Amino acid sequence: MASGKSKIGRRVARALRVPFIDTDKDIVAEHGPITEIFAANGEDHFRALERAAVAAALQRSRAVVSLGGGAVLDPASRADLRRATVISLSTTAEAVRNRTKNAKRPLLAAGPDAWQRIYDERRPLYEALASVSFDTSTRPVDAIAADIVKWVRTQS
Numbered sequence: 692m693a694s695g696k697s698k699i700g701r702r703v704a705r706a707l708r709v710p711f712i713d714t715d716k717d718i719v720a721e722h723g724p725i726t727e728i729f730a731a732n733g734e735d736h737f738r739a740l741e742r743a744a745v746a747a748a749l750q751r752s753r754a755v756v757s758l759g760g761g762a763v764l765d766p767a768s769r770a771d772l773r774r775a776t777v778i779s780l781s782t783t784a785e786a787v788r789n790r791t792k793n794a795k796r797p798l799l800a801a802g803p804d805a806w807q808r809i810y811d812e813r814r815p816l817y818e819a820l821a822s823v824s825f826d827t828s829t830r831p832v833d834a835i836a837a838d839i840v841k842w843v844r845t846q847s
């Protein structure tokens with residue numbers, strides 16, 4: 692959450708001239724705001740909607756897909772991601788605190804302190820899936836996006 696996946700992913704897709712998909716945006720377009728989905732139907736329901744959005748997005752053969760930070764919790768999505776090139780974006784609790792009010796992120800509704808606990812819980816999943824990781828805590832989004840584009844071009 693708030694590591695820059697949506698913002699940087701869009702820039703990377705533009706530079707590579709491939710479609711960009713943000714699974715959270717697809718969920719919101721179809722089902723309404725994430726905070727409202729959590730409030731009305733709970734996290735499990737959100738995860739089911741997210742699984743469907745991830746499955747649809749990962750059918751594309753050439754695209755940049757920005758996932759929500761919790762998408763890796765779903766085993767079927769993890770299986771799909773093993774067939775994709777996964778780039779992880781890491782950041783720090785301090786950077787997140789300074790970055791955003793996180794009003795749209797229900798898991799941070801109680802305050803930004805939950806971020807570190809959630810990150811620590813998920814870190815093994817991120818590390819197992821990602822081919823490479825970029826730290827986004829200190830540098831501007833354009834510089835990070837340029838580094839990612841450079842890395843992607845070394846892969847083909």
Ligand SMILES: Nc1ncnc2c1ncn2[C@@H]1O[C@H](COP(=O)(O)OP(=O)(O)O)[C@@H](O)[C@H]1O
Nearest residue numbers: 692693694695696697698790791827830831832
């Ligand atoms: N490298 C960065 N430096 C400063 N602010 C950033 C950086 N990356 C993202 N942000 C800001 O942090 C917030 C969350 O970014 P976002 O792309 O929505 O993250 P994610 O999709 O991983 O949750 C946004 O307000 C964005 O402008």
Ligand SMILES: O=C(O)C1=C[C@@H](OP(=O)(O)O)[C@@H](O)[C@H](O)C1
Nearest residue numbers: 692693715725759760761796797
């Ligand atoms: O980490 C999570 O569980 C979540 C991250 C959010 O996306 P970002 O990672 O883009 O903030 C969004 O999917 C939802 O609020 C849940």
Ligand SMILES: [Mg+2]
Nearest residue numbers: 696697715758
């Ligand atoms: Mg996002």
